[in-house]
Amino acid sequence: MTFQKNQKIQLEITDLGNEGEGIGKIDGFPFFVKDTVVGDHVTATVMKVRKNFGFARLVSVENASEDREDALCPVARPCGGCQLQHMSYEAELRFKQKKVHDCLLRIGGIPEKILSEAEEPIVGMEKPWRYRNKAQYPIGVNAEGRTVAGFYAGRTHSIIESDNCALTPPEFQKILRAVLGFIEEHHIRPYDEKTGKGLVRHVLIRKGFATGEIMLCLVCTSAKFPHRDEFVQEMKNIPGMTSICININAEKTNVILGKEIEVLYGQGYITDILGGLKFQIGPLSFYQVNPVQAERLYMKAMEYAGLTEDGAILEGGRQIRDVWDICCGIGTITLFAADTIRKLQEKLPDDQKNALSEVKIHGLEIVPEAIEDAKINAKLNDISNAEFAAAAAEDYMPEYLKANPDARADVIIVDPPRKGLDPEVLRAAVEMQPSRFVYVSCDPATLARDLKIMLAAGYKLRKFRAYDQFSRTSHTEAVALLTK
Template sequence: MSTLQKNDIHRGRVIDLTHEGHGVIKIDRYPIFIPQALIGEEIEYKVIKVKKNFAIGKLLNVLKESEDRVEPPCVYYYKCGGCQLQHMTYEAQLAMKKEQVVNLFHRKGGFEDVIIHDTIGMENPWRYRNKSQIPVGTNKDQQAIMGFYRQRSHQIIDMDECLIQAPIHQEIMNKVKQWFNELNVSIYDEQKKQGLMRHVVIRTGHYSGEVMVIFVTNGKKFKESNIFVERLQEAFPQIVSIKQNINTSHSNVIMGPQSVTLIGKDTLQDTLSEVEFKMSDQSFYQINTEQTEHLYQRALDYANLQGEEIVLDTYCGIGTIGLYMAQQAKHVYGVEVVQDAIDNAQDNATKNRFNNTTFVCGKAEEVILKWKAQGIKPDVVMIDPPRKGCDETFLNTVLELNPKRIVYISCNPSTQQRDAKILDQQYKLKQITPVDMFPQTTHVETVAQFDRK
């Protein structure tokens, strides 16, 4: 235990960065984590939290700056929790993300001989988000505010601009906020669990330019809906769908199970490498279209398809990666637990005239065993799980199938490293590429190739 006290002011030199991008200073081997401090900097900081094994500091002054330090272009950066790395050059962000993967696999995971490539970055790492989920609240004057949460809180920072979301989202958000106030729309209060409007979700087709707007409400009655439909259509002709999603649960989940189309289409259309996709309001679709193409191309390279392989896509969603691979495979089988997503996947296969795909709704480990019983033997298994990674039952089922190769995409390299240890019984982890899907934030996506030993 350190002798540090809360509110102490110290000086020190930053020796490392955590995976969250916080600077690390050590006093007698006891670490202090300081957000927005960079390696090599001499800083002055205030201790704001003291725990048994670490402390948290607040950066007060940078006495000697790192050459990786830049002035964040966003005026809300130091308040908003949406981005964590705007104070760092983009080259340094990419290097930090690779280092995170090296640390997990080479140093902690014991995969010393896996090749870890440089992070694939963006030419222009701004304005990339094709989906925005914007919370709605009120200020002390009971005026509607919209923006993103302050770091580690549920306090909304009212903002007029966000540099990582598509510009059209910003324009729509500002208009909608103005109309909420003009029409005196009831706004949901998280503390009291009362009021109507909770979130506004905006989705854009990166290539199609189509826009979908979803009002997330606490209840079905949305008496101003006709006015919003009329005004939005008039102001933004690129809007092809306006929906209302009903979420009456008092949890952190943004969208509820039921959606109603107020006007326009039920789905949004976009293209990924010449494959057309339809997605509903709740379909999972990668946030950064440009980087998704790099990610999927690398996954395709790792799958090394020659045209005769059977591919199993185990968290297939609306079929994005499966249809991407269907162009070079004999047959693609996709499985997913969300029925809506499977409906989209089947529509997408039909729309793109793929006759070599089968999409089924169900739990991956159960459906895989049914397919196995029918004599379907995959050559390549594609895994792209949620942040929590794969459960052991699922991984053991994949091991039972014993494919030639496994390609594993992950949005959380630490759970991927945990899962790699189970796969290591039968598979050699050959190479990993980090992809920067979320520039200016600490998140890194990875794609890994496992070959049967």
Template structure:
């Protein structure tokens, strides 16, 4: 396969592995055209799946939010370890639609420190004969390495995921990793299950802190290896700023933040609202959210552990807790229908929907549209340059508002 006549929008990809890796599907496309592609993707899904008219969607559309520098933006990466055909230990990313590792320690989307961390671990494994995990047989020790960086703080985290309870010479490894500028947290995560899930539940600190800090806007967050935290901090600030603008808070509103994670959007909203309630199914994330609220002196945010589709009906029907504004930021599968039903019964003036999948977004907006809500504005935010993924923020309000 070869290019006979290149498109005028084709560019030379900086990463030599982008075709095999499959992570950066759009790397050969100019960034301006990537943004156009993503805006069209959202628009087409809203029309085709959501059933909205092209005229209405175009009238509500605001320009997509791009990046000035669309490289080295990821503050988190998870690298699998394995063997090449010659039996050498390698790390990198899985090739598209497979679990074959493309050996590469210098990803164009990740932070520059990733390369140093990975090569330090590879050298340690070679020196002490430490095995990589083989998922076919469930044998071997090192499965993955999770690396995080606080862009504002400069703090680094390295968490080695192991198929066992202990690493040989683990203090030596910790000391070597500690030499990397910014290293704040070195830990191991135990995962002995035969599963594709990367992280287990048990984390043991080898050196430093369990968590690192980062700042979005003027809110400081403490992040553990298990925390969900947006991977592009530069765009996250813009994304949350857009959600806050759409929420239209004047200081007297009660706001629900569903699928709140470690409270990232909740704490942004709390600065402008009377009261914010956050709901998240992961107990560790809610513990982080409470800690983050305390860390920032925010006293008007309250957090609940549980499924949004269970907590929301309970609080509304049994305790009479209402909402002026509801913000949802669900996983890729979108909102549960019971959750959507309760949102409609609570009759908030505005719903702000933040989505990482415009197809499930369109499906949910169709339901809300049939239940008396109307799309007023929508905007794409490019959190993942070089890939086909895109975030969307939508403002809906009651038709009778």
């Protein structure tokens, strides 16, 4: 059967793709249709046809699935931020658990029996809304010439106007409206990507959920922001406002933030508390956007690593001595591990405390600014048993092993970006012979690819668990434990 562009087709959605898009078949030929749910019967328009599959746009739902629900956000469909608001939360969690499971099965080549024994239930949220502690709003001008903010439509740089994202705290709306009002009142030009002219590119807002501290950062092409004193006076009266700054980005680029920061009010950072630890967060700091789920995920990573307040003992009763945290960012997991050791040490009788005094936690991260943040956070929490290095792991680890051929690690924890780990890092990890290898992942596909290498080196998958870190989106986090 052949299909033509703009042809109307009838589909029953029977499966979901990697990004949560529905899949329906006609005579065995699959079409991907966004904004649909398994069980939907829909009318769709053919958009593109390739050799083995096609893409179609949803026209109408003729018979809705029991898992379909109305999106909370009025712009959920055109906005590029959420992909799953039309899906019940129970169905979303099932999709995400299956996504991790299927990647480990198909990409990782891990047998179903092992997966079923190792798999723990996905950890969802009690309330999967208003969980984000950070938002970046592009600023532009609409067809009527009015200054607007919102989010980019999927795969475009067209702004979908929205000042009340259902994933962000309510106070972000108040702040954004105040900023837009000021820009309009004082005739300050938003940046135009096409011409490269204009001043204000983005508005960045961050909040420490535990402290209530709020940061407002304007991303501008210049630090010469008009009426800046008046702007600060107006914005600092917003409850919780702790820091106001300008980030200068004069480049013609899709990168949102530049490297230069000018502080207009406060100290240029806010603080938050995660797992009982304080973290200092600036405009450029990497910090998990969902602190509730991040704490749960990191505590599970500690459990998998054998680092709990009940003990730091490996199989066979051997004491943990060396822990490596690869891709450590601002040191969150590193400091969780160091703090766990410290708390355990405090519980021990005086004659046993020395057993943990030699434990070292090594944090490794490619971004120098993140390592500076990590050192600040270690000092902020009076942690002395953690050390940090700013280097690419694929360069640092092989060189470290050349200089220290007998080096071993008791535990290696990795938390790489979506692209996963470089093969050199995996080779070095195998050479360091950790008793436990804990992989924190933000992409199930690269998790599966990397675990396949570790399994080929003799490791075994013992446990894994998915975490819904980005509710109402298709993104899924997971943590896995491998042992010899």
